[in-house]
Amino acid sequence: MCxxxxxxxxxxxxxxxxxxxxxxxxxxxxxxxxxxxxxxxAIRARAQVDVPTFIGMDQYPDxxxxxxxxxxxxxxxxxxxxxxxxxxxxxxxxxxQEGYGPLLDLAGSTLPGFLMHLDAMHARVALTMPELTxxxxxCTDVTEHGLRLHYRxxxxxLEPMVVGLLKGLGRRFGVEVAIAHVERRVDGADHDVxxxxxx
Amino acid sequence: MTRVTGLGPGQxxxxxxxxxxxxxxxxxxxxxxxxxxxxxxARPGADFHAxxxxxxPRGLLLQRPEDAPPGLVLLDLRPGRLRLRGQLxxxxxxxxxxxxxxVRDLTEIAEHGLQLSDFAVHDPVVDVxxxxxxxxxxxxxxxxxxxxxxxxxxxxxxxxxxERRLAAELDALPxxxxxxxxxxxxxxxxxxxxxxTALAAPQLAVGSTLAEALPHLAGRLRAAVSRALEHGTTxxxxxxxxxxxxxxxxxxxxxxxxxxxxxxxxxxxxxxxALEDKIxxxxxxxxxxxxxxxxxxxxxxxxxxxxxxxxxxxxxETTCLLYLDLDGFKQVNDTLGHRAGDALLxxxxxxxxxxxxxxxxxxxLGGDEFAVVLATxxxxxxxxxxxxxxxxxxxxxDVEGRAVRVGASIGVAAARNGDDSEALLRRAxxxxxAAKRDGRGRWVLHHPLSEARSAQxxxxxxxxxxxxxxxQLTLAYQPVVALDTGxxxxxxxxxxxxxxxxxxxxxxxxxxxxxxxxxxxxLGEWVLQEACxxxxxxxxxxxxxxxGVNVNLSPRQLREHDLPQRVExxxxxxxxxxxxxxxxxxxxxxxxxxxxxxxxLRRLRAGGxxxxxxxxxxxxxxxxxxxxxxxxxxxxDKSFIDxxxxxxxxxxxxxxxxxxxxQLGLEVIAEGxxxxxxxxxxxxxxxxxxxxxxxxxxxxAAAVEELLSDPARSTRARAALPLPRSAAADAATGxxxxxxxxxxxxxx
Numbered sequence: 001m002c003x004x005x006x007x008x009x010x011x012x013x014x015x016x017x018x019x020x021x022x023x024x025x026x027x028x029x030x031x032x033x034x035x036x037x038x039x040x041x042a043i044r045a046r047a048q049v050d051v052p053t054f055i056g057m058d059q060y061p062d063x064x065x066x067x068x069x070x071x072x073x074x075x076x077x078x079x080x081x082x083x084x085x086x087x088x089x090x091x092x093x094x095x096x097q098e099g100y101g102p103l104l105d106l107a108g109s110t111l112p113g114f115l116m117h118l119d120a121m122h123a124r125v126a127l128t129m130p131e132l133t134x135x136x137x138x139c140t141d142v143t144e145h146g147l148r149l150h151y152r153x154x155x156x157x158l159e160p161m162v163v164g165l166l167k168g169l170g171r172r173f174g175v176e177v178a179i180a181h182v183e184r185r186v187d188g189a190d191h192d193v194x195x196x197x198x199x
Numbered sequence: 200m201t202r203v204t205g206l207g208p209g210q211x212x213x214x215x216x217x218x219x220x221x222x223x224x225x226x227x228x229x230x231x232x233x234x235x236x237x238x239x240x241a242r243p244g245a246d247f248h249a250x251x252x253x254x255x256p257r258g259l260l261l262q263r264p265e266d267a268p269p270g271l272v273l274l275d276l277r278p279g280r281l282r283l284r285g286q287l288x289x290x291x292x293x294x295x296x297x298x299x300x301x302v303r304d305l306t307e308i309a310e311h312g313l314q315l316s317d318f319a320v321h322d323p324v325v326d327v328x329x330x331x332x333x334x335x336x337x338x339x340x341x342x343x344x345x346x347x348x349x350x351x352x353x354x355x356x357x358x359x360x361x362e363r364r365l366a367a368e369l370d371a372l373p374x375x376x377x378x379x380x381x382x383x384x385x386x387x388x389x390x391x392x393x394x395x396t397a398l399a400a401p402q403l404a405v406g407s408t409l410a411e412a413l414p415h416l417a418g419r420l421r422a423a424v425s426r427a428l429e430h431g432t433t434x435x436x437x438x439x440x441x442x443x444x445x446x447x448x449x450x451x452x453x454x455x456x457x458x459x460x461x462x463x464x465x466x467x468x469x470x471x472x473a474l475e476d477k478i479x480x481x482x483x484x485x486x487x488x489x490x491x492x493x494x495x496x497x498x499x500x501x502x503x504x505x506x507x508x509x510x511x512x513x514x515x516e517t518t519c520l521l522y523l524d525l526d527g528f529k530q531v532n533d534t535l536g537h538r539a540g541d542a543l544l545x546x547x548x549x550x551x552x553x554x555x556x557x558x559x560x561x562x563x564l565g566g567d568e569f570a571v572v573l574a575t576x577x578x579x580x581x582x583x584x585x586x587x588x589x590x591x592x593x594x595x596x597d598v599e600g601r602a603v604r605v606g607a608s609i610g611v612a613a614a615r616n617g618d619d620s621e622a623l624l625r626r627a628x629x630x631x632x633a634a635k636r637d638g639r640g641r642w643v644l645h646h647p648l649s650e651a652r653s654a655q656x657x658x659x660x661x662x663x664x665x666x667x668x669x670x671q672l673t674l675a676y677q678p679v680v681a682l683d684t685g686x687x688x689x690x691x692x693x694x695x696x697x698x699x700x701x702x703x704x705x706x707x708x709x710x711x712x713x714x715x716x717x718x719x720x721x722l723g724e725w726v727l728q729e730a731c732x733x734x735x736x737x738x739x740x741x742x743x744x745x746x747g748v749n750v751n752l753s754p755r756q757l758r759e760h761d762l763p764q765r766v767e768x769x770x771x772x773x774x775x776x777x778x779x780x781x782x783x784x785x786x787x788x789x790x791x792x793x794x795x796x797x798x799x800l801r802r803l804r805a806g807g808x809x810x811x812x813x814x815x816x817x818x819x820x821x822x823x824x825x826x827x828x829x830x831x832x833x834x835x836d837k838s839f840i841d842x843x844x845x846x847x848x849x850x851x852x853x854x855x856x857x858x859x860x861x862q863l864g865l866e867v868i869a870e871g872x873x874x875x876x877x878x879x880x881x882x883x884x885x886x887x888x889x890x891x892x893x894x895x896x897x898x899x900a901a902a903v904e905e906l907l908s909d910p911a912r913s914t915r916a917r918a919a920l921p922l923p924r925s926a927a928a929d930a931a932t933g934x935x936x937x938x939x940x941x942x943x944x945x946x947x
Binding site: 021022052053055056057100102103105106107108109117120121124125127128129 | 304305306308309313314315316325326329330332333336337340341343344347351
């Protein structure tokens with residue numbers, strides 16, 4: 001199968017990693033929220049993305065998203081990690097809620113419940129988005145006030161986004177969340193592990 | 200726990216969280232965990248029909264497991280709205296339901312208190328709903344994209360339209376348009392919309408430099424382009440091109456259109472400049488004659504005065520001003536019309552132009568008034584020029600085929616230290632009026648000694664208000680003589696003003712001021728009162744009962760609506776019989792408001808007062824006035840009497856007036872008789888009465904009494920007994936005898 005997605009004349013071929021347009025739309029949404037249309041225009045220009053609008057179900061090379069994040073970091077004068085963390089939180093609270101709110105509602109009514117069903121939810125989403133390469137979230141050592149979250153992703157460098165997601169989920173379920181990045185793939189670990197406590 | 204379907208109870212719960220097992224009596228024996236959570240009544244031992252309603256197949260009588268239908272079954276949970284879809288199976292005497300909740304929207308799931316884990320993995324309903332939602336999101340994206348594309352198409356269309364409009368406007372612009380880069384190289388260009396050789400720029404081509412295309416302008420344009428690119432400003436460069444033997448004016452505007460690109464528009468402003476020059480010229484020149492107008496004249500005069508060397512020059516040169524007024528121009532306008540008047544002014548201007556040097560300024564100040572500024576000139580040169588002007592304007596003008604004669608009165612004034620333009624102009628104006636007074640057709644140099652005198656009219660206005668109350672006014676009386684016998688026939692009362700500081704003031708000076716300020720009304724009433732009083736005094740002892748006194752009425756007095764009553768009051772106070780008072784009015788005064796004047800005269804005559812038409816022939820000269828206005832006496836103006844006996848025209852007119860008056864039963868008096876020859880001629884024409892210097896000058900009341908006390912003198916002809924022309928009489932007139940008698944002056 002040949003996946004073709006046009007972005008500045010390039011294509012995403014078999015074996016490449018692609019992202020659905022809804023993720024890039026979420027970046028656009030965040031830029032509008034933070035700084036308005038001018039900020040988004042500046043980010044788009046700096047990222048050299050000439051796509052006038054992202055289509056949610058179209059696929060774009062991951063590189064586009066990375067460029068957008070890097071450009072946002074420059075335009076907003078924020079470290080890339082902070083941009084990703086902000087994006088993760090924004091994704092949970094606003095973007096995903098807007099389009100997939102009912103699905104999020106089904107995924108669980110508590111933070112640990114939600115995290116434990118996250119893979120199942122991604123599996124169902126993958127039925128609809130066959131090219132989706134979602135990350136995997138595994139919960140171990142679940143107690144009343146904490147768990148260990150094992151994060152596995154084909155996309156490197158997005159760990160700060162997981163922190164943002166967890167913070168956003170904490171706000172969604174009304175609990176205080178503390179996150180510690182206890183194992184890092186960049187440090188040689190098999191995968192990233194976060195120690196999450198909540199109350 | 201019942202074992203069904205070959206699955207262990209735990210497995211059955213996982214695979215079918217909404218399963219249900221009933222016994223032969225349809226009593227509930229086992230409930231899946233999710234169903235147990237949402238179906239409060241479905242507990243072991245409960246009756247199936249108490250917990251569920253079979254929605255489909257509708258009407259199914261389910262009383263034992265074997266009644267289970269083979270196909271799809273829909274069960275509605277009781278109570279509540281949750282519907283289950285699934286299949287009923289009868290096995291081993293048991294009724295088994297395997298199914299799951301039926302929802303049509305993801306939001307319904309939460310509304311029923313369900314979670315994703317409540318749905319069996321093999322149940323596709325949630326996945327289908329997600330698929331539908333994703334498709335809807337895709338549809339929304341498609342709609343949004345379509346909207347954006349539509350919007351973009353509209354924007355594109357508008358841009359294209361704007362581009363076409365801009366292109367059309369640029370085509371229509373008279374500008375030569377260039378787009379140049381920062382180095383001054385032409386990127387593209389558009390020729391001027393209006394063909395013009397000066398804007399043709401034959402060397403202009405894409406890729407050429409400004410230095411090649413517009414060599415005469417390149418340096419300044421390059422600088423303007425640099426400034427525009429650096430500061431984002433619009434730069435402007437004006438320049439004049441003298442190619443082709445004519446001066447052409449251009450403006451180049453430079454505006455940055457990019458970081459390294461500027462637009463240059465070059466426009467030919469020659470026509471606009473010519474128009475501006477024309478407007479400026481019109482603003483400072485007289486449209487009829489093309490001469491400098493009053494505004495520019497004032498400017499040049501002021502400039503000449505400020506540039507003048509106060510110490511004077513070795514040759515005694517200074518700034519001289521000639522103020523010229525055409526004599527008799529009003530008559531030309533009145534009789535021949537304004538077009539003829541304009542033609543005359545143009546011809547007069549041509550004659551004056553020939554006399555005035557290129558360094559001097561000839562201006563038309565308005566109407567028939569002209570002025571010449573000699574910025575630096577010996578006074579003699581100014582006098583010589585004035586003389587030549589008077590002479591030049593004496594020659595007849597050919598106006599619409601008629602020979603028209605006018606003349607010019609010119610006042611000459613020389614600048615003194617400290618003079619401003621107003622002072623110099625005033626002195627020249629005064630000198631001009633002196634020339635008028637001296638008989639017109641001449642020039643007069645303003646003399647310092649005459650300044651105090653001529654400056655008075657302004658002051659008269661204030662002093663006149665107290666003149667009557669302070670007794671500064673007196674009356675002089677000029678006798679009227681019967682021509683056939685030489686006997687006195689009456690007097691005309693004339694006002695005289697002896698100013699406490701300035702002495703005798705001529706009537707020609709103070710009467711206009713009195714008329715203008717309105718003090719003529721009380722002044723005229725005093726004259727009337729005094730003349731009537733004097734006539735009564737004389738008539739008691741000296742005056743023949745048939746004699747009377749003539750008193751002049753000013754136009755302003757004639758407009759006073761209560762004039763008849765005032766006259767009646769004066770007659771009542773003085774006791775003078777009305778028929779002995781003759782009020783003199785001029786044709787001009789009558790013409791100001793014909794209807795009102797006629798009514799006033801009728802009321803006065805109704806009271807017994809007599810009316811004389813004064814200065815007859817100088818106004819509108821209509822014989823119809825003699826019948827239209829109820830008058831008793833006609834006084835023929837001196838201008839006709841001057842020519843009686845010498846000019847056939849004046850003699851014929853005088854004869855005609857006398858003849859008409861006699862036929863209408865009117866008395867006739869000839870005014871301004873100054874010679875025996877005129878008196879004789881008038882007798883020949885059967886003119887009954889006359890007055891003038893030939894018979895007597897105006898005299899004081901005392902002189903009249905002296906005259907009247909000698910019956911012999913008062914009844915004899917002038918040939919036998921000359922009437923006095925004494926110093927007292929001269930003083931009474933307020934004039935200095937001159938070789939040339941003054942023009943008839945209208946005065947009280």
